[in-house]
Amino acid sequence: MHPQRSSTAAHLSRRSFLVGAGAIGAGLALAGCAPQGAGVTEISFYISKPEVIGYFDTLIAKFHKTQSTVRVIRDSTSNLSADFVRNSPPDLGCLNYNFSMVQFVERGALSDLSDMPEAGRINPDITPLVKATADYPGRTSVIPYSLTAASVLYNKDLFAKYGVAIPTTWDELAAAAATFMAAGISPFFNTYKDTWTVAQGLFDYTVGGMIDIPSFFAKLRSEGTSVGSSSRVSFQKDFEAAMARVSQLTSYANKDAASRGYGDGNLAFAQGKSAMYLQGPWALGELAKTNKALNIGTFPLPVTNDPADLKVRVNVDLALWIPEASTKKAAARSFLSYLMRPEIHNAYNADNNAFGTTKDAPPAANPALAGMQKYYDDAAFYLGASQLIPSAIPVANYAQSIALGARPGPVLEQLDGDWSRLALRS
Amino acid sequence: MAVVTNALPGGKARVRGRVDKTYYAFLVPGLVLFTLAITLPALMGIFYSFTNSVGYGQFSFSGVINYIALFSDPTIRGAYGFTIGFALVTVAVVNFVAFLLAIGLTARIRAKVALRAVFVLPMVVSGIVIAYVFNFLFSNSLPAAAGALGFAPLEQSLLANPDLAWVAIVIVTAWQAIPSTILIYIAGILAIPADVYEAAALDGASASRQLRSITVPLTAGYILINVIIGFKNFLNSYDIIVGLTNGGPGTSTTSIAMSIFQGFTNGDYSYQMANATIFFLIALVIAFLQLRVTRGKASA
Known part of the structure; x- marks a missing residue:
């Protein structure tokens, strides 16, 4: 060892004593909030x-x-x-x-x-x-x-102003849409530019409101590679009615829906440009940024004429x-x-x-x-179909095609084909 | 060191044309990097295309099933159809416009240098930025302008039309690709000796005749290079499409590169590796073509 250093160590100077005391004190203080030891x-x-x-x-x-x-x-x-x-x-x-x-x-x-x-x-x-x-x-x-839980967000003030009650059947929904259109208000503000909004809204709400999702997907998985026009369950057979509803709903939407995205939708709905908006609770914070006073309510989208079918997407x-x-x-x-x-x-x-x-x-x-x-308490909910289809299948893009006016038949046929090809290779 | 000093000029080794081993040593870093970063991953990708791997975890061999599924997949076939068609149209548009602009920018005009700088500007902007700016223009400005003018066909966004969205992508891609093509054409046109034009002018050739019989034939090599390089680049299109349509509406503008990349994020790794292998073979054919063509031109 170096002689000089050992001599300094032997004589504890006042300065090094203070430094040492400070270090111990700091260590104790740190130990209080951030323990580092064993x-x-x-x-x-x-x-x-x-x-x-x-x-x-x-x-x-x-x-x-x-x-x-x-x-x-x-x-x-x-x-x-x-x-x-x-x-x-x-x-x-x-x-x-x-x-x-x-x-x-x-x-x-x-x-x-x-x-x-x-x-x-x-x-x-x-x-x-x-x-x-x-x-x-x-x-x-x-x-x-x-x-x-996601369902229809609606503008309570507009509903009150035009005397529209919360629709519980498809016919009531169509009547409500007619009332708003007659008043020059877009019933829905749709945003087809962002494919996920179509998948989680139009696609999932209509499918979930009509089809028993767990049983459909269980059967679909057991069909595997044979999913198609001749299988027990298939997208082309079981989703056809729901996709017809999608096509009907698009006629109740804003004219520029094809080129609008999620941000545009939040802005427009917050400004009261539409009575209803197919979005989940994640949009509430965004809506409040534009209009804190917006009076929003929620209800499940009715797609059949039986109120017992009403469910929310979770x-x-x-x-x-x-x-x-x-x-x-x-x-x-x-x-x-x-x-x-x-x-x-x-x-x-x-x-x-x-x-x-x-x-x-x-x-x-x-x-x-x-x-x-109420629907949460009664377990009247379903997982979105678009979330149960493996992401290798571009279901959101297909939903966008249908929203933009493509005939649902061929699109659903392609979905069946994708499902069976995926089953073949995985 | 001793070896190098011994191999001085006039030594037998040099006379026989043998290269000193030291030179090979300089190849090693590049070779190692290329092997580790390009060759090995490519071989691994090809290997995984014969499995059902999702990119991690256990997997088993599945033979050529991925390839069978690939060729029967309308989405993949659509991606190839779209990408190749898009690349052909874009290469034609880009080269036609760039060639005309290059002729203009090499003519005796005022503020030539400043104009060239302006035309080359799009080259320095990143593709994704260009795409987002144009996305806004196509979705908002253009429909608004068309609405004000009462021009119905453009009142709906071009990007939302499954049959016409590709036109928007061609326009934006061309806007970005034209500058680099212009630069190559300017170089080519300036390389033509002025005396050829003088002789033609003395013989009474018109400007259009000079263009057809002198400018075009004498820049044929540059046209060929621009067409092949452009085609290869447009086959790899990715960022501009992501920013404009993200493959939509539906899947109408999904390029091959996009579908391959989706394999990573969507747990479809081995399937898209099979796709990448096919795409690699196509690129290989084009590369050989390019090599043959450019080699012939370079020696001419």
């Missing part, structure tokens, strides 16, 4: 919904204040598929539960959560929705966290899961339990225009969603 487990938490990343950052900060053994690192940019391939997936995932999750669930990449008390609190009406998307036998692979907007490959499952479970605490969980859904997923979830907080509460 006994602390760091977990990665994957959340990809861009609108709520900040919301969850706040929740993570709150969680850190309640305990000192688990530190949560939020990740919203990793490539999830690549992470699973590298065997280093996030310890806790909080994602939209749709077709992109199917592979992870069905190949058993997600651990079983059925022994958690939180799993037992889930509303049994919602479990079939989760299983319809993807299921691993004998496991509770995910815990649904947030359910969004999707499991967020679901929690812990991968098998996680080495910190216990820590991940403790954060999952924290997120599932009723005061945290219910507040999230109230703040984000969503419905709860537990048996004891309170009614939707936003008054605009009140029109859908």
Whole structure:
């Protein structure tokens, strides 16, 4: 060792003493809010919904204040598929539960959560929705966290002004549309330029209002490569009536629907340029940006003449899961339990225009969603057909074609062909 | 080092025309990069086209099923039909317009250099930006103008018409591609010796005769290069279509490159790898064609 250095170390100067004392003090202060030592487990938490990343950052900060053994690192940019391939997936995932999750669930990449008390609190009406998307036998692979319900948004003031009641049958809807058209108001504002708006609105609402979606897709899957004009179920046979409704509904829309997009639609509906708008609760925030005073209500789109057929479109907007490959499952479970605490969980859904997923979830907080509460309570809901068709099939583009005036027959035939070709190769 | 100093001029090795091994060493970095970044991924892609892989996880071999499904898929056939037709039309439009502009920009006119700069400007703007600007023009400005003028056919957006959306894509692609084509034509026209024109003028040839008998034949090599390079580029069209129509209305303007890329995002990896393999073979044929043609011209 260097002689000079050892002599300095031996004599504790006043200056180095102060530095040392300061460091210890700072260390103690840091330990209070950010423990770094032994006994602390760091977990990665994957959340990809861009609108709520900040919301969850706040929740993570709150969680850190309640305990000192688990530190949560939020990740919203990793490539999830690549992470699973590298065997280093996030310890806790909080994602939209749709077709992109199917592979992870069905190949058993997600651990079983059925022994958690939180799993037992889930509303049994919602479990079939989760299983319809993807299921691993004998496991509770995910815990649904947030359910969004979508239907017709309507301008309450315009409905009141022209004395139109909420339509519960197709004929009433047609009469309401006639009333608005006579008054020079576009009944619907449609936005065909953005294909997803056609798929989630016109396409899903008409199909979901007419067809028993779970049974249709179960039969369609068992048909596999033989889906076509001669199979038991097919798009060309079973969707024809719904697509005829799409064509009828397009005649009630704004003239420039073909060149309007989602942003244009939000602006126009917020300005009162149409009485109805086929969008989900995610649009409410955008509408408020233009017109805070807009008086919005919701009702399921009637496509038959039997009010008993009325249903709303739902999707499991967020679901929690812990991968098998996680080495910190216990820590991940403790954060999952924290997120599932009723005061945290219910507040999230109230703040984000969503419905709860537990048996004891309170009614939707936003008054605009009140029109859908009854259907949520009665489990009169369905998963959008466009979300159950694998993304390799451009169903949103096909829906756009029909909205723009293509004959539904050949388009549905192509959809059948796509389905059978996909079944052949996968 | 010792080897290099020994191989001085006049050494036997140099006389026999053998290249010093050091030169080969310089090839190694490029070769390694090319192999790792291009050749290997391409071979892997071809390999995966014979499986049912989704890009990760387990997979099994499926033989030529992807190819069978591919050839019976109307969406894929539509993408090939659209892309090839679009490339042919665009290459014709681009070269015709660019050639005329190049003649104008090489003529004895005022502010020649400034005008050339103006015409070349679209080249420096990114394709996706151009596409979004034109998207707005086609969706809002053009229908509004047509409505004010009472011109019914254009009151509906061109982009929303399944039969005419491709016209809009041709216009925008041409707008972006013309500048680089102009530059090559200007170079070609300026390379023609002035005395040929003088002789023609003395013989009483008119301007149009000079164009037909001198300018066009003497720039034939440039026309050929522009046509082949342009065609190859337009076959790869992606960004402008994404910004204008995103493949729609329906799937009427989905290009081959777009359908291949959708395989990554839609869990259809192996299927679109089969598509990419077919597309690669087509590109290979065009590349050989280009090589043959340009080699002949370069030596002439």
